[in-house]
Amino acid sequence: MVSGFPPPLLGRLSFLLGKLHLLTLEAEDEGLAQLDVGVKQHAALSVLVGEGPMTQQELGRRMGVDRTTVVGVVDALDERELVERRRSPADRRSNLLTVTASGHETEQRGRRLVADAEERVLDGLDGSDRDRLRELLGRALGGG
Amino acid sequence: MVSGFPPPLLGRLSFLLGKLHLLTLEAEDEGLAQLDVGVKQHAALSVLVGEGPMTQQELGRRMGVDRTTVVGVVDALDERELVERRRSPADRRSNLLTVTASGHETEQRGRRLVADAEERVLDGLDGSDRDRLRELLGRALGGG
DNA sequence: TATTGTTATACTCTATAACTATA
DNA sequence: TATAGTTATAGAGTATAACAATA
Numbered sequence: 515m516v517s518g519f520p521p522p523l524l525g526r527l528s529f530l531l532g533k534l535h536l537l538t539l540e541a542e543d544e545g546l547a548q549l550d551v552g553v554k555q556h557a558a559l560s561v562l563v564g565e566g567p568m569t570q571q572e573l574g575r576r577m578g579v580d581r582t583t584v585v586g587v588v589d590a591l592d593e594r595e596l597v598e599r600r601r602s603p604a605d606r607r608s609n610l611l612t613v614t615a616s617g618h619e620t621e622q623r624g625r626r627l628v629a630d631a632e633e634r635v636l637d638g639l640d641g642s643d644r645d646r647l648r649e650l651l652g653r654a655l656g657g658g
Numbered sequence: 659m660v661s662g663f664p665p666p667l668l669g670r671l672s673f674l675l676g677k678l679h680l681l682t683l684e685a686e687d688e689g690l691a692q693l694d695v696g697v698k699q700h701a702a703l704s705v706l707v708g709e710g711p712m713t714q715q716e717l718g719r720r721m722g723v724d725r726t727t728v729v730g731v732v733d734a735l736d737e738r739e740l741v742e743r744r745r746s747p748a749d750r751r752s753n754l755l756t757v758t759a760s761g762h763e764t765e766q767r768g769r770r771l772v773a774d775a776e777e778r779v780l781d782g783l784d785g786s787d788r789d790r791l792r793e794l795l796g797r798a799l800g801g802g
Numbered sequence: 803t804a805t806t807g808t809t810a811t812a813c814t815c816t817a818t819a820a821c822t823a824t825a
Numbered sequence: 826t827a828t829a830g831t832t833a834t835a836g837a838g839t840a841t842a843a844c845a846a847t848a
Binding site for chain 2: 519520521524525526529531533534537538542560561564565576577636638643647654656
């Protein structure tokens with residue numbers, strides 16, 4: 515598939531990133547569809563699995579989104595019984611989000627599906643170039 | 659600048675691309691602010707300068723957006739007298755978009771501002787790594 | 803008073819449907 | 826009938842403001 519976009523756009527970093535971002539999101543969503551979770555939901559699940567129980571506020575901070583946005587994400591995960599909202603005993607204003615057994619399973623399967631989807635998106639690059647792209651993106655973001 | 663995002667997110671391609679995309683858009687918009695044009699407007703201007711006069715439909719096709727979206731972009735450029743809508747003599751349904759002298763000037767200045775903004779975003783990478791990142795992104799889009 | 807989760811609301815971006823004037 | 830540009834509208838996504846419970 516030839517991109518077909520004119521040089522003035524292909525030389526623009528925001529355009530390259532935007533297009534590839536869109537393609538990647540679509541591929542990941544398509545892959546996760548069989549688990550009935552979206553990219554955002556699975557990302558939240560992964561953070562909770564990787565970092566342990568935390569409040570909605572804290573989840574939002576780590577994902578870089580507002581706490582009002584977190585409500586909808588957790589609603590979706592809660593409905594599917596992938597996470598539970600437990601009232602924190604220490605501070606009863608906050609919910610301690612905990613991943614259920616089914617949630618752990620979904621997170622693990624999803625991780626594989628996401629990885630497969632990303633490989634399809636990066637079809638035009640060989641293995642070492644894929645690694646290099648990830649490494650460069652991470653370094654550009656500052657964390658490495 | 660330490661990213662502060664947890665590993666489960668930093669390993670996700672869509673997350674890396676999404677965050678860097680947002681940072682890049684903001685930087686480009688900030689740079690272009692002194693010319694009073696947005697990224698989308700300047701991108702359209704660049705396509706018109708690079709490819710010559712074309713209809714709004716054609717501009718939309720090349721930019722990968724709907725013709726209804728093009729209306730607003732051209733409105734903004736038209737108001738600032740950077741492009742003109744000329745009724746095509748061959749087919750009077752369509753507008754032949756032509757860049758004004760002021761439009762050419764704005765495009766050229768903007769190109770520099772965009773380049774500077776992108777360098778700031780890619781501050782964490784040296785020159786050859788920046789080139790490599792662009793090359794990999796372009797190849798991922800072109801081949802995949 | 804300040805904070806957590808929530809809801810209502812608004813804003814941005816983009817697309818679909820429908821209208822007009824041409825073809 | 827079909828197409829280019831336009832307008833009205835709707836949808837996704839996210840944020841700000843306000844409220845109840847709790848600190």
